[in-house]
Amino acid sequence: MRTDPGTLALVSLLLPLASFFVLAIVAPFRRLGRPAAYFSVLCATGAFAAAVMAWLAQGESTIPTLHLWEWLPGQGKSLATVGVLVDPDSTVMLMLVTLVALLVQVYSLGYLHEEPPKGLGRYYTYQSLFAFSMMGLVLSPNLLQLFMCWELVGLCSYLLIGFWYPKPEAARAAVKAFWTTKLGDVGFLIGIVLLWRSAGTFDLTELHAMVQSSTLPLAGLSIITFCIYLGAAGKSAQFPFHVWLPDAMEGPTPVSALIHAATMVTAGVYLLHRTSWLFALTPDVLLIVAWVGAFTALLAAVLACVQDDIKRVLAYSTVSQLGYMMAAIGAGFSAAGFFHLLTHGLFKALLFLGAGAVIHAVGTNDISKMGGLARKMPITAIVFLIGTLSLAGIPFFGGYLSKEEILGAMWAGGLPGPFAVLMLVAFLTAFYMFRVVFLAFYGPSHVAASHGELVMTTPPDEGKIVHDQPGPHSSHLHDPPASMLLPLLTLAALAMFVGIYSTLIGPLLPAEAAEHAAPGWLTPSAVGVAVVGILLAWLTYQRRTINPESLASAFGPIRTAALAKFWVDDAFIFVYERVLLTFARVVGWTDRYIVDGVLNMVSAWTLTAGDDLRTIQTGKAQDYVYGVAVGVLALILWMKLS
Amino acid sequence: MTGEAVAFYALSAMLVVSALAVVLSKNLFHAVLWLALALTGTAGIFLLLDAEFLAAVQLLLYAGGVVTIVVFAIVVTERLVGETITQTNRRIAGGALVCGALLWLLITTVLERPLATERPIMPDDLTKAIGESVLTRFVLPFELLAVLMLAALLGAIYFARPEE
Amino acid sequence: MGLQPFLVLSSALFCIGLFGVITRRNTIGILLGIELMLNSVNINLVAFSRFNGSVAGMVFTVFTISITVAEMALGLAIVILLFRVRRTAMADHLDLLKG
């Protein structure tokens, strides 16, 4: 069918909005819980179908479709518009978003089955709002709408991280995520406004045209792009803003899969990809992007090696992969980063959902309290393994080609430093992921022994679920119900399909065709590095030929530092407590005693003067008229004499 | 002197005298009657200015309406007080000084300006012209006037309603 | 007859009305003074309108007259109300707005 892709995208965009409004406004329906969830899932299905159709309708065409409505009328031309911009990139991204959103919503039906109806309704309301905001971000034709949706997804992230708000950690993590990303958003806003000042428009298409015709003033552009990059860094958890993402794992696991792995955190990458022609004008900023990306990737990978919490490992791996994408963009090959974004979205969602299934069954996040799960939960183990292999970049699996592309991009971009770092990260990635696999799914089981004490002493990591469930027991361990399994299998199949297709035939998307020629030794060495990592993990955690303790002591200082998260959080706390609070005290003192003092003095004078002057006010209208008459007289006299 | 000038000066004299009587008369009722005379004289001035319609409106609304309302007010308040309201002035010297100075300034200003002496030709039927511009160019103020009248009506009813 | 005599007449009426507003002790007397002032304004409007050859001034005179009637009705209602509440029509006694 040859329907206009713009209309289809619009339908896709508005369905979750409709769902949100229905659930938000019709409170009794929302409080029913399950029916509300089914309604939301229905809308998400529709949105996904519309997104697929939009993608098909867009097809090979690279001509963007625009649907614009005037929002803020200005002089001559409208100041701001809202609408949708549909082109190959946004349709693919839209498809990813709607797909993961749909799968996560289906998955949550099983994952949150213990949730009371009221909470479930609230959860799906947030989910719908998030889907709408994310799609609005993806489709937005101008930076203003993009920023609004950007803030909306931030809000949804806050709401969903803090979904179990009675839990203090969750509430804290929500606030932390909100403030940390907000820090970057301020930069983003400044960047948009500065850009508007120099270019006079928010519209991406117009900006692109200006860049192509070289009419965009270059002066100060570096500051603008850097500011925009700040926003992207906040959202995409780049160093030093990465601290919020691991903490955000306090939210329900499906939320982590959707928001903090597949979609929202990649918004920064998406933004830079969208505006890559703008960044291309400022190579210095690109260099920063690349180095920060590579450094973030390394830092997060090291951190991931020492984590025992399965979700935190995944979170750090997300940060690390985001660093990959950013580095690719920094090297000037944003398409490679975008490609990795797509594949990563698939297999990272898969990993999170798989982890969620494990947590759901075992009742803890701690991998040292798992083990031997492969026999009890074979399907989960297989899909998790598929995800892990994808992440490690093994051929025939999802992340293989995209990772190669990024490494190739680094090389072709003439950045040997980051390239080396990323190679190291590839090794580390394979190592820490397989550490999780071997500890959790193979080896001796620690589940039965630990479960009683677990329930008694440790606070439940996943809120109500553990409370309400009878303590997980090894005999109860089994693969998750169909509603959770179906998304897992779908994602696994997709990851496999992408991997096989890209390994045998080449890039999936025509737009991602290799823009650079990678040297021949790249592929073998990258895969080799990953395999070495896997082997090391196997030897250490499966065969125990290498003692984990001795491995740890070999990297003693680094391990200590990593356990302390490299003191980044402490640095934030230090800045907050010492610098900000001290400054605030100084300002407070000045305000209280100097500013207020002057004001008090002035107000005291005013009061006295008012007391003295009020006797003039007789309250008699005639006296006032008399005064006015005298005033008019004086005025006329003055006019006559001057 | 033309007949028009004679009429004008006669009317002016009447107007000034009656206006002075309005502000100086000791008896409030007499002041109101003098005001009626002044308003009627103003209608005459309007006639001299070829504004027959305005003259008629002036008589109808002012001399009829305003005087009636004022008379009402006097009677109503007088009954409440139970004695004739005498009306005195205060601050006469100051008031006279200010008003006199203002008058002198105004008159000198008017006299030293070159002002029109010829009347331009206007449409034959001024009533029609007024009516047409009220419903075209000034239709918005006209509508607002209707709203104002309604508000004034409601306000007057509210204020003057019997005490509960 | 030019415009000047009309303006002089209206200035005189205006000042007399102002005098009344300033000096009268009785609230109704003040209202009468206001009437005089408005009346002089009307003369001004009509005179200017006639000597400028534009009908706008006359239209505004119609408006003024109507508004004056409304204002008068309201003003008298207030006077009557004041009378009921404060038992006086003397403007000197009405100083609730005193500072």
Added chain:
Amino acid sequence: MTLTMLIAPFVVLNVVIGMVTYVTLLERKFAARMQSRIGPYRVGPHGLLQPIADALKLMMKEDIVPTAADRSIYNLAPIVFLLPCMLIFATIPFAPGLGVADLNIGILFFLAVSAMEIVGLFMAGWGSNNKYALLSAMRAVNQIISYDLPFIFSALVPVLLAGSLRLSDIAAAQGGGYWFIFYPVIGQLAFLFFIISTLAAENRVPFDILEAESELVAGFRVEYSGMKFALIQLGEYAHVIGSSYLGALLFLGAWGGPGPEWLGPIWFTLKAVVLFLLVTWVRWSFVRIRVDQILALSWKVLMPATLLLLVATGMVVVWRIAP
């Protein structure tokens, strides 16, 4: 200033005063017939000299001024009252081109001047310093204000139909026998409302509460005697006759009628007298109604009705012109 401009008012004034005197006789005769009496019969043939005898009697009576009266106002009141009642005749054309001043705002002038009558009336009531007189004047003011609007609105219906405020234009628009009273529905309703509000504006029965003998003795003119009383009477009757002329002009085709053109004024006067007799008939047939009923009739019935009628007339006029 031509001589005719001076002569015409003089002639009209005298004719009107003469007419008014004889109209009193007509009323007395008519009332007597309604009550199966003969009426004035002694002075002159069939009592035809009775009005003159009345006038002479009033002129010779002693002029009494109450001690407590506000003398200047008391003395001025009859004149102030009579003046507008006479002025209303200034704008009535008795035949094409035969009138004092055929103003282009004729009807408005008529309405404005007749509204000024209240001032004289109130002066009389106040100046007498008599409780009855003051009460009567208050009632009169009350009633006249209330009926001014229906009066104006109903008079505006012929104005709208004719498309002019000039009385001669309104009369001319009814040439050839198309009187506005024959205008379907609108004409009859407007005429009915006009008659009712005229009755009220003239303070005639059934709206004569201001001189209700049983309550207020003789109303606002209770203290007047002699010539001043005569002037007030003259004014009242002049007002009635003037209104009758206006009604005849607005609704009954003014001077239109069969016969040569010089018969026009006669026809006009005849129609006015018929209207006057209609009013007189009402006076001697109906009972007086209460104050609140009078006010309710005006504000609750006549006001909305005339307003609606005016709107309907406007629609008819627009519709008539549009196709």
